[in-house]
Amino acid sequence: SQTIHQWPATLVQPVGSPLSLECTVEGTSNPNLYWYRQAAGRGLQLLFYSVGIGQISSEVPQNLSASRPQDRQFILSSKKLLLSDSGFYLCAWSIWGAINTEAFFGQGTRLTVV
Amino acid sequence: AQSVSQHNHHVILSEAASLELGCNYSYGGTVNLFWYVQYPGQHLQLLLKYFSGDPLVKGIKGFEAEFIKSKFSFNLRKPSVQWSDTAEYFCAVNAQDNYGQNFVFGPGTRLSVLP
Numbered sequence: 001s002q003t004i005h006q007w008p009a010t011l012v013q014p015v016g017s018p019l020s021l022e023c024t025v026e027g028t029s030n031p032n033l034y035w036y037r038q039a040a041g042r043g044l045q046l047l048f049y050s051v052g053i054g055q056i057s058s059e060v061p062q063n064l065s066a067s068r069p070q071d072r073q074f075i076l077s078s079k080k081l082l083l084s085d086s087g088f089y090l091c092a093w094s095i096w097g098a099i100n101t102e103a104f105f106g107q108g109t110r111l112t113v114v
Numbered sequence: 115a116q117s118v119s120q121h122n123h124h125v126i127l128s129e130a131a132s133l134e135l136g137c138n139y140s141y142g143g144t145v146n147l148f149w150y151v152q153y154p155g156q157h158l159q160l161l162l163k164y165f166s167g168d169p170l171v172k173g174i175k176g177f178e179a180e181f182i183k184s185k186f187s188f189n190l191r192k193p194s195v196q197w198s199d200t201a202e203y204f205c206a207v208n209a210q211d212n213y214g215q216n217f218v219f220g221p222g223t224r225l226s227v228l229p
Contacts, residue, residue, distance in 0.1 A: 043120075043219045044204065044222075102146075
């Protein structure tokens with residue numbers, strides 16, 4: 001069966017420090033991969049999605065970037081964190097090339113920038 | 115581009131009350147529709163989904179949703195809520211002509227069920 005791992009679960013980082021959040025999927029090949037940010041009362045905002053290695057689509061301009069160095073690995077990064085980057089970050093995957101697919105979510109990372 | 119709206123930000127009900135959470139989407143093409151639930155301290159889980167066929171969809175834990183194409187709606191219902199249904203509920207849509215790549219979520223509705 002497929003599983004998605006996201007770490008760390010919580011993170012407290014000072015302003016101006018770098019960020020690296022990692023997400024890996026097991027049990028499937030060539031998944032679509034997503035990074036969302038969840039803010040209270042604003043639902044889930046899609047930050048990045050990827051349909052293959054090295055292919056990243058950015059949905060909103062921001063202080064963050066994403067990379068997909070391997071088929072089932074998706075990394076969210078920042079060179080210098082801002083206070084406004086605090087939030088709950090969720091990684092998700094779906095079946096590539098399928099018209100009918102749901103999104104499967106990881107456990108999330110609570111990021112607090114201080 | 116798709117967008118999703120949810121009618122209520124916070125709903126408070128007593129146990130055994132009936133529930134209906136509204137969801138509307140905007141997109142001209144064929145869509146897949148979803149309701150996800152996030153229980154306190156847990157990750158997002160799929161409650162139910164609609165791809166095609168019968169517009170009345172049954173999900174887990176006694177939830178159901180009805181797709182009304184003419185109204186661009188996909189409302190979630192449960193005849194009798196329990197305290198354990200306290201959670202945040204998200205409606206989501208993706209476009210079939212984009213091979214379901216983009217999942218767009220609504221802002222969420224927080225449900226509080228009083229014992």
